Amino acid sequence: MRRHLHAEWTKLRTVPGTAWLLLAVAGLTVALSAVAATAVTCPSTGCATDTTKLGLTGVQLGQAAVALLAVLGVSGEYGTGMIRTTLTAMPGRAAVLAAKAAVLSGLTMAAGTVGVLGSVLAARLILPGSGFTPAHGHPLPSLADGATLRAAGGSVLYLMLIALLGLGVATAVRDSAAAVGSVLGLLYLFPIVGHVVADPHWQRRLWQVSPMDAGLAIQATTDLRSLPLGPWAGLGVLAAWSAAALLCGGLLLRLRDA
Amino acid sequence: MTSATVAPDRPGVRAGFVHLLHAEWTKFRTVRGWVIAMAVAALVTVLLGLFSAQGSHSSCAGGPAGTACPAVPVGPGGEAVNDRFFFVHRSLTGDGSITVRLTSLTGIITYPPPDHDAIVPGLVPWAKAGVIIKDGTRPGSAYAAVVLTGRHGVRMQHDFTEDTAGRPGGASAASPRWLRLTRSGDTLTGYESSDGTHWTRVGTAHPAGLPSTAQVGLLVTSPGDLTVKQGALGGSVEQERFTQATGVFDHVTVRGETPGGAWSHDEVGATGEKTDWERYHRPAGVEESGGAFTVTGSGDIAPRGSGEGMRIENTLTGVFAGMIVLVIVAVLFITSEYRRGLIRTTLLAGPRRGRVLAAKAIVIGLVAFVTGLIAAVVAVPACTHILRANGNYVLPVTRPTELRVVVGTAALLAAAAVFALALGALFRRSVAAVTAAVVVLALPHVLATASVLPEGAAQWLLRLTPAAAFAVQQSIPEYPQVTGHYVPQDGYYPLAPWAGLAVLCAYAALALGLAVLRLRRRDA
Numbered sequence: 001m002r003r004h005l006h007a008e009w010t011k012l013r014t015v016p017g018t019a020w021l022l023l024a025v026a027g028l029t030v031a032l033s034a035v036a037a038t039a040v041t042c043p044s045t046g047c048a049t050d051t052t053k054l055g056l057t058g059v060q061l062g063q064a065a066v067a068l069l070a071v072l073g074v075s076g077e078y079g080t081g082m083i084r085t086t087l088t089a090m091p092g093r094a095a096v097l098a099a100k101a102a103v104l105s106g107l108t109m110a111a112g113t114v115g116v117l118g119s120v121l122a123a124r125l126i127l128p129g130s131g132f133t134p135a136h137g138h139p140l141p142s143l144a145d146g147a148t149l150r151a152a153g154g155s156v157l158y159l160m161l162i163a164l165l166g167l168g169v170a171t172a173v174r175d176s177a178a179a180v181g182s183v184l185g186l187l188y189l190f191p192i193v194g195h196v197v198a199d200p201h202w203q204r205r206l207w208q209v210s211p212m213d214a215g216l217a218i219q220a221t222t223d224l225r226s227l228p229l230g231p232w233a234g235l236g237v238l239a240a241w242s243a244a245a246l247l248c249g250g251l252l253l254r255l256r257d258a
Numbered sequence: 259m260t261s262a263t264v265a266p267d268r269p270g271v272r273a274g275f276v277h278l279l280h281a282e283w284t285k286f287r288t289v290r291g292w293v294i295a296m297a298v299a300a301l302v303t304v305l306l307g308l309f310s311a312q313g314s315h316s317s318c319a320g321g322p323a324g325t326a327c328p329a330v331p332v333g334p335g336g337e338a339v340n341d342r343f344f345f346v347h348r349s350l351t352g353d354g355s356i357t358v359r360l361t362s363l364t365g366i367i368t369y370p371p372p373d374h375d376a377i378v379p380g381l382v383p384w385a386k387a388g389v390i391i392k393d394g395t396r397p398g399s400a401y402a403a404v405v406l407t408g409r410h411g412v413r414m415q416h417d418f419t420e421d422t423a424g425r426p427g428g429a430s431a432a433s434p435r436w437l438r439l440t441r442s443g444d445t446l447t448g449y450e451s452s453d454g455t456h457w458t459r460v461g462t463a464h465p466a467g468l469p470s471t472a473q474v475g476l477l478v479t480s481p482g483d484l485t486v487k488q489g490a491l492g493g494s495v496e497q498e499r500f501t502q503a504t505g506v507f508d509h510v511t512v513r514g515e516t517p518g519g520a521w522s523h524d525e526v527g528a529t530g531e532k533t534d535w536e537r538y539h540r541p542a543g544v545e546e547s548g549g550a551f552t553v554t555g556s557g558d559i560a561p562r563g564s565g566e567g568m569r570i571e572n573t574l575t576g577v578f579a580g581m582i583v584l585v586i587v588a589v590l591f592i593t594s595e596y597r598r599g600l601i602r603t604t605l606l607a608g609p610r611r612g613r614v615l616a617a618k619a620i621v622i623g624l625v626a627f628v629t630g631l632i633a634a635v636v637a638v639p640a641c642t643h644i645l646r647a648n649g650n651y652v653l654p655v656t657r658p659t660e661l662r663v664v665v666g667t668a669a670l671l672a673a674a675a676v677f678a679l680a681l682g683a684l685f686r687r688s689v690a691a692v693t694a695a696v697v698v699l700a701l702p703h704v705l706a707t708a709s710v711l712p713e714g715a716a717q718w719l720l721r722l723t724p725a726a727a728f729a730v731q732q733s734i735p736e737y738p739q740v741t742g743h744y745v746p747q748d749g750y751y752p753l754a755p756w757a758g759l760a761v762l763c764a765y766a767a768l769a770l771g772l773a774v775l776r777l778r779r780r781d782a
Contacts, residue, residue: 039715048487049712057709064697071689079597177593177688181586181696188700189579191708193310195747196575202313213708 004090004099011082012073012103021069022111025159029062029115034122042131042138051138052151052221055123059155059216062115063162066108067183070166073104075176083258093253097171101246104163112159116152147221154218154235161215161235161242162187168245172252186241187212204228211241278608278617285591285600286621292587296629299583303633304640306576311641314568316650330562331398331527333418334466336656337734338567340481341397341418342527342557344542345390347475354514355440356389356474358507359454360406360429361550363387365503367483368535377535381408384741385480386559387505388412389439391446391472393465397527400465403477403559404437404448408503412437413739414448414461418561421739422461424450441514444468454509474512475521476544476551478505481558486743496565496743500533501556502540508550521546527557563742564734564749567651570660571731571749573641574667578703580633581674582696588622588675589682589691596686612774615683619770622679623672630671634664655733666730666755673727673762674699680769684776698724698765706746713745717752724765726751729758 012018036057040049077083090096123141132138143149165186170179190210197203207213207228217227217234224230229237286292333339350356365381388405402416404424412424412435429435436451446468448460482498523544536542536556545552592615595601608614638660645652655663674695681691702725706716720726729751736744744750751758 036711036715039718040712054711057705057711060705060709061697061701064693064701068689068693075689177586177590177692180689180692181582184693184696184700185579185582188696188704189582191704192578192700193306193575195707196572197310197313199314199316212704 001095001099004092004095005102007086007090008096008099008103011077011086012107015072015076017072018069018107021065021072022107024065025062025069025108025111026115026118028065029058029112030118030122031058032061033058033119034126037123037126037130040130042136047131047136048222049132049138050220050222051123051127051132052141052148053216053219055127055141056116056119056151056155056219058115058119059158059219060212062112063159063187063212064184066112066159066162067166067180067187069108070104070163071170071176071180071183073100074167074170075174075179078174078258079176087258094250097167097246097250097253101164101167104167105160108160108163109156112156115159116155120148120152150231151219151221154231157235158215158218158238161238164242165211165238165245168242168247168249171249172245209237211238214238274608275613275617278613279620281604281607282614282617282621286625292590295583295587296625299580299587300629300633300636302583303574303576303580303630304637306579307573307637307641308644310575311573311644311648314572314645314650315648328529330567330651331396332654333398333561334400335417335419336654337419338562338653339398339418340527340558340560340562341399342525342529343386343477343479343559344523344544344553344555345392345395345473345475345477345526346521346523346544346551346553347392347395347473348512348516348521349471349518350391350441350474350512351471351515351517353440353442354474354512354516355438356391356513357436357438357454357509357511358389358476359434359436359509360387360505360507361431361434362506363406363408363429363503365408365480365501366535366540368500368533370483370499371485381503382481382483382501382741383407383409384558384560384739385501385503386413387476387478387503387507387553388437389475390477391439391441391465391468391474393468393472395473395524395526400468401559402439402446402448402463402465402468404439404450404460405477406435406437406505408480410739412450412460414463415559415739416446416463416465418559419737420463421737422448424448424460425458436509439474441472441474471517474516476505476507476510476553477559478503478553478555479557479559480555481560481741484741484743500535502535502542502554503556504540504552504554506550506552510549510551525555558740560740561737562653562734563737563740564653565743567653568645569653569749570638570642570655570733571663573638573645574634574663574731576633576637577630577667577671577731578700580630581671581699584626584629584671584675585678585695585699586688586692588626588678589688589695591622592618592679592682593686593688593691597688611777615680615770615774615777619676619679623676626675627668627672630668631665634667638664653734659733662755663731663733666759669759670727670730670762673759673766674724677724677762677766677769680766680773683773684769700725703728703746708747716746720746720758721752721761724762726753726758727762729753730755 173179194206214234215238218231367380385408386405390403392401393399411426414422436454438449447462449457451457480501480503542555678695685691702719702723
């Protein structure tokens with residue numbers, strides 16, 4: 001397995017796009033979070049905004065770069081025919097996929113941690129200027145606070161699970177454009193459709209199966225009881241999607257010719 | 259397409275472009291996967307619409323599931339309206355006028371914020387008291403009125419959607435307001451005055467199909483008090499509370515032929531349900547003493563907003579899914595040429611590179627337009643039918659609006675496809691182009707409607723990003739004369755429909771321009 005990991009690490013490391021994409025994951029996450037924190041103001045009468053969730057808004061953009069990274073990790077090999085070399089050198093297909101998943105998770109978590117920490121820091125610096133002061137019942141976002149730590153750590157896990165989802169879908173679909181389109185569609189379509197369905201029962205049900213809505217429940221720190229799923233159960237929904245995608249991709253990898 | 263228009267020194271330039279178009283169309287139609295993808299795009303658009311329509315059930319409050327709701331009045335312009343007010347009226351045949359002096363406009367608001375624990379005296383901004391000439395007492399019929407409002411001064415309004423501002427200010431015994439409405443043929447003119455002798459014209463109106471014998475009289479109404487709070491799943495929850503207004507009129511003069519003589523009074527559009535306030539404190543009605551009329555009423559004479567029903571664009575949710583499929587195909591339409599090396603043959607056959615890209619853009623744009631048109635033409639009527647069958651109230655819109663939503667959706671998909679194609683030509687990497695296109699087209703919409711972003715930021719997102727184009731689907735316009743919660747979550751876009759689409763077209767044109775530059779400068 002160490003050989004597998006080393007091989008996958010070398011391949012991913014030496015592709016020119018990887019470093020840029022990792023930078024994009026961190027940069028886009030921090031940038032959108034900072035913009036969101038700047039855009040909101042709290043009047044002196046007080047406001048019910050979930051500042052932790054607001055300060056982590058950038059994850060919704062950063063995940064696109066993560067999906068791109070994951071898809072390129074697989075479909076790049078199909079595009080160039082490299083996959084045949086890979087499978088000749090390492091015939092254990094499940095092990096190849098596992099090594100890919102491990103390397104990708106590690107890289108995503110590293111970039112995601114930078115992005116999430118940067119977002120929390122940006123929120124800490126920007127929010128007090130917009131009226132979110134301790135005097136108004138909004139203490140500064142701090143990782144010492146249990147809920148904020150869960151939201152921040154959970155956001156890193158969220159990004160990692162998105163990477164695994166992208167890996168699974170790309171292994172199954174092979175074509176890079178179709179793969180990244182499917183992943184982004186899966187993420188962004190549920191919130192849009194769920195918003196339009198008028199029936200509150202259906203709305204909650206859609207929310208509960210949506211990888212993005214349910215997964216991002218991990219960022220909520222206020223009014224948890226009104227959420228259709230708890231934070232960890234929500235992240236579990238995304239984990240189930242990722243596991244299903246990886247399983248599907250792994251099976252197709254075993255069954256199909258490369 | 260005559261040869262006479264072709265410059266003599268450049269023979270066959272047009273024919274050359276037609277050939278290019280034909281070549282690109284052949285390339286598109288002979289890839290079976292792409293043709294299938296177009297069918298899939300149309301299908302998912304329709305199916306997602308059907309799914310969300312099937313999932314939306316509603317029944318009227320208080321009744322069992324499927325209870326039919328009372329009919330919603332429709333105004334002369336075809337839009338759903340509120341038409342509830344207290345009306346003291348008599349007939350007026352032919353030309354004539356009504357003049358009144360308004361000495362007081364007061365009211366109550368039940369349980370307003372922040373504590374929601376008391377009934378307080380006060381007026382909502384669009385409480386109305388004044389004079390009106392209306393086509394009978396049927397809700398939704400044509401009218402013109404001159405009214406004093408709670409906080410927006412004197413207004414002349416007609417046929418629900420039209421509103422003209424007069425002088426600001428209120429009315430009191432010390433400084434009463436005189437209002438006058440005259441009819442001359444089909445033209446109604448509104449005047450106001452502070453002393454009853456010096457009159458200022460407020461506006462004129464031509465209400466649709468006003469009969470020669472109309473009802474003329476006094477009106478008082480008061481719309482609900484609106485508050486908005488953040489919803490749990492993003493978005494917002496709106497609440498409306500009962501309010502009531504009372505106007506005191508004297509010096510009431512009607513000139514003209516008034517058959518039937520005496521005043522009668524009606525609560526137009528009354529539902530029969532009464533609030534406790536109306537039951538135990540002050541019902542809607544009129545008291546007359548010594549030539550003064552004290553009129554009390556609740557309701558509104560105004561178009562309905564998106565919160566009071568479903569909108570036809572709710573049937574087009576699937577467009578997002580269809581758009582993603584179209585984006586993928588549009589990107590592959592150019593990037594696969596690079597991958598297979600076909601681009602070198604293409605550029606050999608058509609060395610004018612800008613024209614090659616233009617031909618590609620036209621072909622993919624037209625294909626996306628036709629796909630979107632077919633999907634929207636099927637989805638809108640079919641899903642509207644299902645929504646209505648499930649007991650939902652779908653706000654009616656005029657034919658031109660429906661047509662604009664359908665054609666606009668097709669145009670939106672065409673522009674999105676051209677934008678994606680240009681990104682594909684610019685990046686030459688399909689996966690980067692697809693990601694960029696999907697993110698800028700869909701993410702702003704997600705952030706604007708289903709996140710904790712404040713409304714101001716959401717509106718800027720939908721002004722500046724390509725997602726602004728979804729404004730073309732907005733079927734219910736924003737009315738300044740109705741207090742409403744006009745935000746993207748409720749289907750109100752910050753830009754006008756075609757202006758929103760123009761934003762996406764500008765992005766597509768910019769990307770296409772950059773792509774042509776890049777194609778010219780670099781080796782293929």
